[in-house]
Amino acid sequence: xxxxxxxxxxxxxxxxxxxxxxxxxxxxxxxxxxxxxxxxxxxxxxxxxxxxxxxxxxxxxxxxxxxxxxxxxxxxxxxxxxxxxxxxxxxxxxxxxxxxxxxxxxxxxxxxxxxxxxxxxxxxxxxxxxxxxxxxxxxxxxxxxxxxxxxxxxxxxxxxxxxxxxxxxxxxxxxxxxxxxxxxxxxxxxxxxxxxxxxxxxxxxxxxxxxxxxxxxxxxxxxxxxxxxxxxxxxxxxxxxxxxxxxxxxxxxxxxxxxxxxx
Amino acid sequence: xxxxxxxxxxxxxxxxxxxxxxxxxxxxxxxxxxxxxxxxxxxxxxxxxxxxxxxxxxxxxxxxxxxxxxxxxxxxxxxxxxxxxxxxxxxxxxxxxxxxxxxxxxxxxxxxxxxxxxxxxxxxxxxxxxxxxxxxxxxxxxxxxxxxxxxxxxxxxxxxxxxxxxxxxxxxxxxxxxxxxxxxxxxxxxxxxxxxxxxxxxxxxxxxxxxxxxxxxxxxxxxxxxxxxxxxxxxxxxxxxxxxxxxxxxxxxxxxxxxxxxxxxxxxxxxxxxxxxxxxxxxxxxxxxxxxxxxxxxxxxxxxxxxxxxxxxxxxxxxxxxxxxxxxxxxxxxxxxxxxxxxxxxxxxxxxxxxxxxxxxxxxxxxxxxxxxxxxxxxxxxxxxxxxx
Ligand SMILES: Cc1cc2nc3c(=O)[nH]c(=O)nc-3n(C[C@H](O)[C@H](O)[C@H](O)COP(=O)(O)OP(=O)(O)OC[C@H]3O[C@@H](n4cnc5c(N)ncnc54)[C@H](O)[C@@H]3O)c2cc1C
Numbered sequence: 224x225x226x227x228x229x230x231x232x233x234x235x236x237x238x239x240x241x242x243x244x245x246x247x248x249x250x251x252x253x254x255x256x257x258x259x260x261x262x263x264x265x266x267x268x269x270x271x272x273x274x275x276x277x278x279x280x281x282x283x284x285x286x287x288x289x290x291x292x293x294x295x296x297x298x299x300x301x302x303x304x305x306x307x308x309x310x311x312x313x314x315x316x317x318x319x320x321x322x323x324x325x326x327x328x329x330x331x332x333x334x335x336x337x338x339x340x341x342x343x344x345x346x347x348x349x350x351x352x353x354x355x356x357x358x359x360x361x362x363x364x365x366x367x368x369x370x371x372x373x374x375x376x377x378x379x380x381x382x383x384x385x386x387x388x389x390x391x392x393x394x395x396x397x398x399x400x401x402x403x404x405x406x407x408x409x410x411x412x413x414x415x416x417x418x419x420x421x422x423x424x425x426x427x428x429x430x431x432x433x434x435x436x437x438x439x440x441x442x443x444x445x446x447x448x449x450x451x452x453x454x455x456x457x458x459x460x461x462x463x464x465x466x467x468x469x470x471x472x473x474x475x476x477x478x479x480x481x482x483x484x485x486x
Numbered sequence: 487x488x489x490x491x492x493x494x495x496x497x498x499x500x501x502x503x504x505x506x507x508x509x510x511x512x513x514x515x516x517x518x519x520x521x522x523x524x525x526x527x528x529x530x531x532x533x534x535x536x537x538x539x540x541x542x543x544x545x546x547x548x549x550x551x552x553x554x555x556x557x558x559x560x561x562x563x564x565x566x567x568x569x570x571x572x573x574x575x576x577x578x579x580x581x582x583x584x585x586x587x588x589x590x591x592x593x594x595x596x597x598x599x600x601x602x603x604x605x606x607x608x609x610x611x612x613x614x615x616x617x618x619x620x621x622x623x624x625x626x627x628x629x630x631x632x633x634x635x636x637x638x639x640x641x642x643x644x645x646x647x648x649x650x651x652x653x654x655x656x657x658x659x660x661x662x663x664x665x666x667x668x669x670x671x672x673x674x675x676x677x678x679x680x681x682x683x684x685x686x687x688x689x690x691x692x693x694x695x696x697x698x699x700x701x702x703x704x705x706x707x708x709x710x711x712x713x714x715x716x717x718x719x720x721x722x723x724x725x726x727x728x729x730x731x732x733x734x735x736x737x738x739x740x741x742x743x744x745x746x747x748x749x750x751x752x753x754x755x756x757x758x759x760x761x762x763x764x765x766x767x768x769x770x771x772x773x774x775x776x777x778x779x780x781x782x783x784x785x786x787x788x789x790x791x792x793x794x795x796x797x798x799x800x801x802x803x804x805x806x807x808x809x810x811x812x813x814x815x816x817x818x819x820x821x822x823x824x825x826x827x828x829x830x831x832x833x834x835x836x837x838x839x840x841x842x843x844x845x846x847x848x849x850x851x852x853x854x855x856x857x858x859x860x861x862x863x864x865x866x867x868x869x870x871x872x873x874x875x
Contacts, residue, residue, distance in 0.1 A: 409530070
């Protein structure tokens, strides 16, 4: 079984500063890390590999230094890695990103399962996974906390939603975006670290994945960031404390005083 | 300081540091408080290949030597020597097999130890035989195709948790120091049980138990090397393992120094950070000097010992004494730098101070190490033709 894990290098949120004039992230000089949710995606893939055997490929689109992120996951036990990197990919929104990733997955060929993190901590859109599945025309499940490979090659997943847990069965190939509940990312091993150091990481550009320039990068993007700003602080928030029954009572009084219709 | 480590050595160091930072540091206080064996952390260490650091590649290890072992141990110890002791004791238990085991014994045990699937332990001490190893009373009597063991081992690290035990027992009382032998005993062997877990001052994440042998029958193939080799195997094992105790000391001292300096920079008294007071600066300076000196000794000695030199016993003892005394001194001063806060369980130096003491006691007390060094000096100078005054 071939598994692909999509990962992304993001600025380390602990050290990110906001430019006071432009209100955008200052990325220069900020250390990069792997998007934390993507490490859970890697872990989910490796656990399936441990149990059932699989070939796990890590895929990222990014600048040349994103190779670092790929070597990190290789040192945790991923089998091989591909870096999608081309000037033409720059400035991509989620759709243009998914377009490039989809082309790379097609080029890899015969992929049964794709794992993504639930969202990236820099953009926070949670769109790339579903878009990638849509472009590949395969089923997907988001916000997954548990993954099992059942009989007849069907995937059983448990989704955590605001309404509760959902258990789904998906035919393969499929795409899954995962939550941290899938299990703590493993640390590297010495043997994998040594392999990762020497591993060849192929770099695929626009021509390698057979896309035209107008479909990727800024040109292939449907959305553009016009302005970034901090939302105004939400005023007048109060925390209710004490036993739940007391809190309910306080809330009821409060709503009544606020003259909420029907109370 | 640059110790000119190879890429592979740096990799071992970095990985052990990562595990210490991510997996050990966050839980060390809780493991200590609950006296809880670090099963989950040992699983992480297993998966990271670190249990195989000094086991040859043909048995699934990384083929490193004493230096590689010290590098791993030091980094783990920087976070918690209770956890690091559990890790290191498995290596200690493996050494008799590694150094003197038959091909079949190595093939049967080393791959599992290297993979961290089975934990090992080393059992010499008894209630009446601490420093005086020759006073052991556990016996192993040959009976057909078996040996039958009787006796009780005391204070065995990883006791009850380990699957593989290297056990020293008397095979011929009449032969004195040539009358003891090492055996491999497995958890589950008939007649082999464990006593209660000891309650300790420090290294409370490590498990220390009695091993009880009551007509414990094992196949005769479990004898390591030949009958009578027991004390030689014990000594050769210590030559390999004692630098590792030194590395525990270096790591612990570094861990205490890290906290003391950080704290001294933040703690304000008389309107200034206490690190601006010369009395505190000098303390920190002495702590840093001793820690670095201990590290330099351990690394240099480990490289030397990896060449199997004739003075191995003396050099290994020097590592153990110097670095463990350093750890005791540095952790004591770390508590002093933190003042009352250092005495409280809320800060990690309280635990480090309690933990440090064991390093001066186990694997041969520091008095015994000084005996070894002193006796060796006497012999060395006795052999010399040159006079110095
Ligand atoms: C937490 C813990 C874990 C341990 N783990 C293991 C293990 O895994 N395997 C194992 O086999 N053992 C283990 N031990 C035992 C340990 O190695 C012994 O405690 C140690 O060798 C000292 O023996 P003793 O405690 O009987 O002290 P004693 O030998 O009774 O010594 C008491 C004091 O007298 C001093 N002394 C004794 N003889 C001399 C001498 N000739 N010259 C000068 N001073 C002397 C000692 O230095 C010490 O200060 C462990 C002990 C502890 C506490």
